[in-house]
Amino acid sequence: MAGKKNRRIKQFKDELKRNKTAAIALIFLILILLISIFAFLSPYPPDQVDVTSVLQGPSADHWFGTDELGRDYFTRALFGGRISLTVGILAMLISTSIGVLVGTISGYFGGRIDNFLMRSVDVISSIPWMILVTVVSIYLTPGLKAIILVIGLFTWMSTARLVRAETLSVKEREYVLYAKSSGQSLPKVIIKHIIPAVFPTFIVASTVSIANAILMESALSFLGLGIQQPLSSWGSMLQNAQGNLGNAPYMAILPGLLIVLTVYSFNRLGDILRAVVEPKTSGK
Amino acid sequence: MRLFLLKYILKRILQAIPLLFIISIICFTLIQLAPYDAVDAMTTPNMTKKTIDLIKARYGLDQPAYMQYFYWIKGILSGEWGYSIVTHESITNDLSVRIPNTILLVLPAYILALLLSILLGLIAGANKGKVADKIIDGLSSFGIAIPSFWMAMILVFIFGYLLDIFPILGMHTVGNEESFSDLLSHMVLPCMVLTLSFMPELVRYVRSSTIGQLSEDYVMVQQAYGAASSWILFKHVLRNVLLPIITIVGMSLPMLVTGAVVTETVFGWPGIGTYFVKAIQGFDYPVVMAIMLLSSSLVIIGNLVSDLLYCIVDPRIKGMGE
Numbered sequence: 001m002a003g004k005k006n007r008r009i010k011q012f013k014d015e016l017k018r019n020k021t022a023a024i025a026l027i028f029l030i031l032i033l034l035i036s037i038f039a040f041l042s043p044y045p046p047d048q049v050d051v052t053s054v055l056q057g058p059s060a061d062h063w064f065g066t067d068e069l070g071r072d073y074f075t076r077a078l079f080g081g082r083i084s085l086t087v088g089i090l091a092m093l094i095s096t097s098i099g100v101l102v103g104t105i106s107g108y109f110g111g112r113i114d115n116f117l118m119r120s121v122d123v124i125s126s127i128p129w130m131i132l133v134t135v136v137s138i139y140l141t142p143g144l145k146a147i148i149l150v151i152g153l154f155t156w157m158s159t160a161r162l163v164r165a166e167t168l169s170v171k172e173r174e175y176v177l178y179a180k181s182s183g184q185s186l187p188k189v190i191i192k193h194i195i196p197a198v199f200p201t202f203i204v205a206s207t208v209s210i211a212n213a214i215l216m217e218s219a220l221s222f223l224g225l226g227i228q229q230p231l232s233s234w235g236s237m238l239q240n241a242q243g244n245l246g247n248a249p250y251m252a253i254l255p256g257l258l259i260v261l262t263v264y265s266f267n268r269l270g271d272i273l274r275a276v277v278e279p280k281t282s283g284k
Numbered sequence: 285m286r287l288f289l290l291k292y293i294l295k296r297i298l299q300a301i302p303l304l305f306i307i308s309i310i311c312f313t314l315i316q317l318a319p320y321d322a323v324d325a326m327t328t329p330n331m332t333k334k335t336i337d338l339i340k341a342r343y344g345l346d347q348p349a350y351m352q353y354f355y356w357i358k359g360i361l362s363g364e365w366g367y368s369i370v371t372h373e374s375i376t377n378d379l380s381v382r383i384p385n386t387i388l389l390v391l392p393a394y395i396l397a398l399l400l401s402i403l404l405g406l407i408a409g410a411n412k413g414k415v416a417d418k419i420i421d422g423l424s425s426f427g428i429a430i431p432s433f434w435m436a437m438i439l440v441f442i443f444g445y446l447l448d449i450f451p452i453l454g455m456h457t458v459g460n461e462e463s464f465s466d467l468l469s470h471m472v473l474p475c476m477v478l479t480l481s482f483m484p485e486l487v488r489y490v491r492s493s494t495i496g497q498l499s500e501d502y503v504m505v506q507q508a509y510g511a512a513s514s515w516i517l518f519k520h521v522l523r524n525v526l527l528p529i530i531t532i533v534g535m536s537l538p539m540l541v542t543g544a545v546v547t548e549t550v551f552g553w554p555g556i557g558t559y560f561v562k563a564i565q566g567f568d569y570p571v572v573m574a575i576m577l578l579s580s581s582l583v584i585i586g587n588l589v590s591d592l593l594y595c596i597v598d599p600r601i602k603g604m605g606e
Contacts, residue, residue: 021422123306126583128542131576134564135314138572215431219546222433223561235431242437242550249441256434263429 011276022272025265032262036081044072046079047230057250064254068244076232077254083233084214084259087148088266091213094152096206099159104194106160107167118164121157129155133216134225147226151213159205163198170197200277204270211266218259234259293592300588304581308360311577312353318569360577366570368563375574378559383541385455386555389471390543393478394536398529401483405490406525410517412495421491427484436477436550443473453552474551478544486532493528497521527598534590538582541575 016023039046049069056066064074106117124132133150140146170176176193184192218235220226222242227233232240234255241251331339340346347355359366365375408420444452450472451457460466497503498521506516536543541556548557556575563571 123303123310126303126307126587127310127576127580128538128583130545131542131560131579134560135572135576138564138567139317211429215429218431219433222431223546223549225561225564238431238434238437245437245441246445249445252434252437252441256431256437259431259434260426260429264426267425267429 008276012272015272015275019272022268025268028261029265029269032081032258032265033085035078036085039075039078039082042072042075042078044075046071046075048072057248065248065250067240067251068248073251073254076237077234077258080232080234080237080255081258081262083144083227083231084217084235084262087144087151087217087227087233088210088214090148091151091155091217092206092209094148095156095209095213096159096202097156098153099156099205100163100195100198100202102156102160103163104167104190104198107164108171108190108194110168114164117160121160124154125157129216130219133220134223137220137225142225142228144227144231147217147220151216155209155212155216159202159209162201162205166198166201167194170194173197200273204274204277207266207270207273211263211270214259214263214266289595292595296588296591300584303584307580307584308357308577309353311573311580312356314576315569315573316349318567365574368568368571370563370566370568370571375571378571379556379574379578382554382556382559385553386544386548386557387540389474389478389548389553389555390540392471393475394482394539394543396475397479397482397486398533400479401486402490402522402526402529404483405487406494406517406522408487408491409494409498410513410521412498417491420487424484424487424491427480428488430481431546432477432481433546433550435480436473436547439473439477440550455554474544474547474553477547477550481547482543489532490525490529493525494521497524500524528594530593530597531590534593535586537586537589538579541582542579 016026048071050066050071058065064077067073067076102117102121106114132154136154137146137150140150171194176189179189179193214234217226217233218238221233221235222239224239227236229236237255238252241248241255244251337346356366363376365379367374368378404420408417411417440452443450451470452473455467455470456463457466457470502520503516506520507513542560544553544555545557545560547553548555549561552558560572560575562568563575
């Protein structure tokens with residue numbers, strides 16, 4: 001097992017060396033994580049209102065200008081990144097956990113349970129995500145918790161399908177059959193043998209899932225259905241920027257660029273992970 | 285063979301019906317869970333208790349929930365979609381005004397996106413690994429990461445504020461409702477946003493299916509006969525690439541209703557998207573559920589149509605003999 005892991009890490013490094021944009025994407029992601037974590041080091045507090053410098057363009061003092069309350073826009077974008085990334089990562093954890101759980105149970109037990117779970121997946125998938133997520137969110141008090149839950153709870157269907165397919169093939173392998181016949185308990189077989197086997201699928205699904213969650217959060221917040229004041233994410237900053245587009249266009253640039261680059265980088269990361277995990281299907 | 289096809293079509297239709305049924309139950313349950321009383325949409329504060337009871341009895345609202353479900357379904361099927369609790373307008377009327385507006389945006393944008401994607405996807409796929417492919421594929425993977433509202437804002441800024449050549453809000457200039465050219469100029473920016481946001485995934489799809497087709501035996505045979513590569517591409521590969529695209533087109537059916545929610549909001553376009561967002565913000569439950577029911581039904585019908593189309597154009601479809 002250890003040898004296999006090392007080989008994968010080595011493949012991952014080789015893939016990074018070969019693929020320059022992927023390497024840049026990875027560096028960008030590490031950077032954006034670090035600066036979101038250390039956003040408090042900025043000389044301007046994110047909520048400091050300064051009526052003397054309202055809607056100023058980019059300058060040496062304020063790299064990306066100030067907003068309509070005179071708050072430093074760069075600092076706000078960093079704190080917005082915290083919210084966007086938190087939503088992305090937590091929603092991904094919820095969604096992939098449910099996906100892996102439903103997928104393994106469905107694939108492992110088969111029969112009626114499989115049928116029931118997969119038909120439920122069909123039903124939930126036939127409601128467009130935008131409609132589903134907004135409808136559920138009107139039954140909850142809007143805010144950070146609600147948006148994480150809503151995105152996490154209703155985007156696990158594709159992961160469940162992938163993991164189920166994987167489980168179907170894994171459960172017929174000799175070592176799993178042996179574990180079963182040697183009298184190991186069911187939960188033990190699933191946790192010790194099935195889950196590790198579907199883990200690579202899970203990792204690939206999770207990077208794509210973060211990217212999608214960030215996009216969904218930004219769209220919902222842009223529509224005013226997501227993150228609420230006083231918190232702000234990249235999406236809600238853009239909602240704010242829309243009103244000032246005529247006189248302060250720079251306000252639309254930074255949060256938008258950050259969303260695009262972050263989502264792009266997560267997708268790229270997903271691509272190379274997929275190439276490492278399924279060398280046959282990467283099409284290279 | 286014909287019988288086989290008919291049997292498959294029948295089987296797929298029978299599969300779709302329970303799905304529609306369950307979706308309708310979910311929508312109905314959500315309406316029941318909502319903190320409002322359906323009769324509120326039809327009453328005014330100065331009605332007496334007796335009148336309200338009469339209205340309740342007339343619409344079956346005094347009946348148990350399962351009976352109400354049947355009344356509701358009967359209404360949906362006969363085109364009576366209920367009333368908004370905010371504006372007290374008939375939802376059927378509102379939808380019949382707003383759906384055509386959305387289609388007016390989505391349909392031209394989708395067709396344009398499809399044509400451009402087939403062209404770009406073929407070019408990229410045929411030149412795999414070369415400069416043209418790197419540019420097209422790189423731009424599409426970037427395009428997937430761009431939120432449509434951000435693209436809309438950038439285009440509004442460039443064409444609306446900076447160059448001031450296209451209007452950025454609504455469908456008509458006030459007082460100029462009949463002019464067709466005015467409508468067209470209002471359509472340019474939202475259509476551009478939609479086209480650009482539909483394209484990346486389509487391009488990627490056409491590209492990978494072109495690459496797949498080019499490795500098939502028949503291409504090799506043609507090359508061995510000395511056929512020009514452009515002739516192979518347009519005469520043989522294109523045909524086989526277009527077949528699976530039919531499935532994607534079928535599955536895009538629900539986009540005619542929900543494909544432009546965010547874009548419509550940015551441009552204040554009076555379509556189904558702005559109607560939905562307003563209903564969500566105003567807790568207008570009957571409107572929200574009507575749109576949810578409509579869009580999910582379109583997803584199910586779209587999937588059905590795409591399966592059926594595919595098995596008609598390519599009868600070799602797997603699983604037909606199941």
